[in-house]
Amino acid sequence: MSEAGLKELRDKLDTIDNRLLDLVNERMDIVHQVGLLKAQSGGSIYRPEREKAIIDRLESLNNGRLNRAAIEALFLEIFAISRNIELPENVAYLGPEGSFTHQAAEGRFGAMSSYVSISSIKGIFREVHTGKAKFGVVPIENSSNGIVTDTINCLKEYDLKIVAEVVLDIHHTLASTCDKIENIKRIYSKDIAFEQCRKFLTNFGLNEVELIPIESTTKAAKLAAREPNSAAICPHVGAKLNNLPILFENIEDKDNNKTRFFIISNFENAQSGNDKTSILVELPDRQGTLVEFLTDFNNSDINLTKIKSHIVEGNSIFFIDFDGHQLDDNVKDVLQRHKDTIKILGSYVKEIKDI
Numbered sequence: 001m002s003e004a005g006l007k008e009l010r011d012k013l014d015t016i017d018n019r020l021l022d023l024v025n026e027r028m029d030i031v032h033q034v035g036l037l038k039a040q041s042g043g044s045i046y047r048p049e050r051e052k053a054i055i056d057r058l059e060s061l062n063n064g065r066l067n068r069a070a071i072e073a074l075f076l077e078i079f080a081i082s083r084n085i086e087l088p089e090n091v092a093y094l095g096p097e098g099s100f101t102h103q104a105a106e107g108r109f110g111a112m113s114s115y116v117s118i119s120s121i122k123g124i125f126r127e128v129h130t131g132k133a134k135f136g137v138v139p140i141e142n143s144s145n146g147i148v149t150d151t152i153n154c155l156k157e158y159d160l161k162i163v164a165e166v167v168l169d170i171h172h173t174l175a176s177t178c179d180k181i182e183n184i185k186r187i188y189s190k191d192i193a194f195e196q197c198r199k200f201l202t203n204f205g206l207n208e209v210e211l212i213p214i215e216s217t218t219k220a221a222k223l224a225a226r227e228p229n230s231a232a233i234c235p236h237v238g239a240k241l242n243n244l245p246i247l248f249e250n251i252e253d254k255d256n257n258k259t260r261f262f263i264i265s266n267f268e269n270a271q272s273g274n275d276k277t278s279i280l281v282e283l284p285d286r287q288g289t290l291v292e293f294l295t296d297f298n299n300s301d302i303n304l305t306k307i308k309s310h311i312v313e314g315n316s317i318f319f320i321d322f323d324g325h326q327l328d329d330n331v332k333d334v335l336q337r338h339k340d341t342i343k344i345l346g347s348y349v350k351e352i353k354d355i
């Protein structure tokens with residue numbers, strides 16, 4: 001291509017970008033007005049069902065080169081910036097910086113939110129409960145390791161709502177300053193990450209070296225960057241943050257390793273038309289109660305998508321997800337009938353990806 005041809009195309013791009021900038025700023029003026037209205041009425045800033053409706057509408061209108069994922073990526077960032085213009089949002093996530101939860105938080109709240117790294121799940125619930133953070137992001141389950149007990153316990157203990165879910169593909173890397181794998185004498189990571197990469201470690205003879213479990217994969221990257229003859233199993237961003245060379249990417253055994261996160265806050269979502277609801281159920285210790293309970297849901301045409309049992313202080317409780325919103329008529333009735341045994345954790349827009 002000639003230099004003149006390239007310049008002409010780039011000039012066109014510059015003109016379009018100038019228009020885009022004007023349009024986005026014009027949008028932000030309107031968003032600011034929405035923010036003022038919400039401040040008067042006490043309405044909640046984050047409205048996932050409205051954001052979903054916008055993306056659905058844009059996808060149906062779209063006849064250009066963008067696909068849904070691209071439309072979503074562009075507009076989720078615009079929404080995140082918009083929400084910060086309405087009111088700056090504080091987001092507490094399970095740290096440290098660079099953790100998978102941090103990635104999940106940034107994916108939803110974008111570049112302009114202010115993030116607080118908190119070292120425990122309970123700490124995040126406390127932060128949102130006391131109003132120090134508007135949102136908290138916590139892991140709830142991983143496709144290989146199952147449910148996160150601390151999150152269930154806190155959902156039971158605190159009266160906060162699940163306002164959204166995020167499902168993230170989890171990829172691990174082996175990162176080290178060693179240029180030869182034979183020089184690695186110890187590997188730092190989180191215990192569950194070692195489990196998720198067992199085959200890789202065996203195939204490369206690394207199951208023989210010292211595997212040192214520590215509290216986070218980002219800390220693992222930090223230690224491995226400091227100590228010779230060591231390596232870390234950590235997320236890509238963890239390695240990058242610590243300038244640690246990546247020797248192997250995607251070393252997890254299962255190629256569909258996913259983690260689901262909840263975004264918690266203190267408001268309830270309106271219906272979006274494609275919702276999911278999560279509840280905790282504590283049934284009396286009597287034969288047949290679970291069957292009766294589930295049959296009632298089935299008779300009300302409610303599709304249960306997940307049921308996990310969990311022991312809290314010696315009692316069995318169930319974590320259940322089902323399709324529908326707590327304000328849908330059939331759901332409302334069944335929840336009312338079982339109100340003494342149920343704690344409603346929240347209704348929220350269903351993610352397309354599932355685990």
Ligand SMILES: C=C(O[C@@H]1C=C(C(=O)O)C=C[C@H]1O)C(=O)O
Binds near residue numbers: 047083
């Ligand atoms: C502007 C609003 O607030 C937020 C930002 C949105 C947007 O940028 O379009 C949409 C929904 C809300 O999460 C709104 O509620 O309309």
